[in-house]
Amino acid sequence: MALSAGLLIFVTLIILLLLGIPIGISLIIASISAIIHSLGFSAAIPASALKMFQGINIFTLLAIPFFILAGNIMNKGGIAVRLINFATALTGRIPGSLAHTNVVANMLFGSVSGSGAAAASAMGTIIGPIQKKEGYDEDFSAAINIATAPTGLLIPPSTALITYALASGGTSVAALFLGGVVPGILWGLSCMVVIFFYAKKKGFVAKSSITAKDFFKVVISAIPSLLLVFIVIGGIVAGVFSATEASAIAVAYSLLLSMLFYKTIKLKDLYTILLDSAKLSAIIMFLIGASNIMAWVMSFTEIPSLLANSILGISDNPIIILLVINLLLLFVGTFMDLTPAILIFTPILLPVCTALGMTPLHFGIMLAFNLSIGTITPPVGNILFVGIKVAQRKLESVMPYLFRFYVAIFVVLMLITFVPWFSTFLPKLAGYS
Template sequence: MITDPIAVTLLLGTFLILILLGKHIAFAIGIATLVTTFYLGIPMQTAAQNMVKGINVFALLSVPFFILAGEIMGAGGISRRLIKLANALVGWLRGGLAMVNIAASMFFGGISGSPTADTSSIGSILIPMMKEDGYDGDFATTVTMASSIQGLLIPPSHNMIIYALAAGSVSIGQLFLAGAVPGILLGVALMIYCYFVSLKRNYPVGDKFNMKTALKAVWEAGLGLGTVLIVVIGVVGGIFTATESAAIAVVYAFIITFFVYREIPLSEMGGILTRSIKTLSIVMILIATSAAFGWIIAYLKIPAMITNVILGISQNKIVILLIINILLLVLGAMMDMVSIILIITPILMPVVTSIGVDPVHFGVIMILNLGIGLITPPVGVILFIGSAISGIKLEKLTRSMVPFYIVMLITLIIVTYFPQVVMFIPTHFMG
């Protein structure tokens, strides 16, 4: 295979040095691309053209709408209603508030698709409640952080859309459906662990199950959860495109928040738009610079080179998937999630397709892997948010996370090596 080893070293070396120096991931990607482009003698406008091409994609129009819908619902009292619903459904179990935390994250994740928003909104309410009720502070915080990862899998998820863009010709509807069972499986696994911890530490039992209370909670939270139904049913049923469904979800979320729930005034919309634009700007600059970076990677034939290296180690599907999982876990602990999806997906796609892994299945494997990275040092952003909310040091939270890491890794193994868990629903409903 003919490639330029100096250019490859320059590209990856510049990128890694800038990351180690603490530069923002988007700048590290962009500068490494420009330096390598200059070395190769490629016109600089080629990099600029690829940056524009990377964000000039119709499917990306759905991302700002999903972000805005999540911000509107998160600010409008939906968190409290979802916690009330979760309490009515699972709060009667031993360690009820821990179960409520996980179930609320499952519901909220379907609306926001953001673990950071989940940890911030659910955690700010439930962590103090759990501590008051006799739960250890580190346990309350780690439950919140671990359960927030469900939001990456439970549809709709804007990270799934970004993966579909990076993978090419992958159905967004199938990705949405594929994430549902793994997301629920992760929640159930966390609940089982929390139940045994609650028995051991004698955490309190919540109020007995009451059907009237449960139905009332479903009614109050149902309007908020309607956002999820609009997107998933619309996309899967072929009624809307992902972009159209996201735009409709924004209008629906706006009406429910400001004219039905009416817990915040219309004047709050300015702050919601500001936060949405800030999040979107970070995502879009990452997509633009990653597109140029990805073009250079393809130009240097790095995907083919990595494919040959991995397949040279082993032809065994189990071993190859293990290698890929380890690689993604390491990268997820050190880099931003969106940039990893955009850069690594085109590199690994030839490897996984060569061993017969469906791109939809691989998308769920990647998202879950990188979700674990969000709560793993040294860069895990969810750890910092959990620490800020609870006031507990990162070192203590990291130690307390160890059992949760084990639970999540077991879930990852099931998702990786039992593709039926991921593919049954999308295959059954969409072929």
């Protein structure tokens, strides 16, 4: 039964996606078709509705809409400019300093906002024209912005890691948040290495330096924005509040910061911010509910066990198996959004990786890193197309530059996969086993 149900699910899903049906609807139709095949029509509809409701009726999931709202508030609250100034102060003396500024600013703004697409949009809009004015190749500038925007999907607070905590059956959100810090930073640093050699080749130099007095002013201006990350992570790790409570605190803090301290958001702006946040939250929650139906069907028909045994049967060498899993996830990421991919493939691949001795924490970081790469690869990568649109470039002209960054990011992926220390060092330091 598992084999026939599995084939039915995946064949139906692929056909629907090729027809252009939205991923959430495709997941539901593919799942219900397998339920009808296994249990009959009379049981399929009520069971699907129940599982969809159960999939979103989880207190921890409240963190997702709250972090989305906090991110939207900060996106529109003038945070980007202050973080760019801070990044410029840090990288001003490095060859190709403006390009390095783009990387650091993406890492900072992506983590604060929790959105790679928002980071690509904000940084591309502000830094892109400045890079053009200073003689940077526009396609290379777009590639820098695109390649480094996903760092915020790993550096906390991260909705992707919250989703994985749910899908994995209760992996600590605090441990995952800490586990994502080093891989996210390594992603950014690897791209800075590419930029450094490009800048040396093209003869780019730092065109200005900053005085100690100006540096101090920039840092003071950016500290209130940067404090959000420390408040959220510090509060969770110290046990002061849960991840869900931290998300509500993030909303309150970002609102006070933008309305009272920076005074960049007016009361009339809140309607648009709340509406945009509600729309994005609804999409993500619908995907989670739809994915829960598929997860239940796969569990009921023992598809994960079948696939796990198949993967483990490929080789006796754990290195080969992990390479196959990475290639599978990289492929999946090219045509499936981050949230449904995490929800679908966590129950399939987690048992395989734990059988190889990998902890759920380590696997979660590897999974999120893999699927984050998919956000900057065609044909579906949302950050890729946001970055291209903002830069007003063409895909075919940006891709040759992006390949350089893909290589650097892939090297980091291999480090994350085969050296658990990068993912587990900070969680262990904080007392998470």
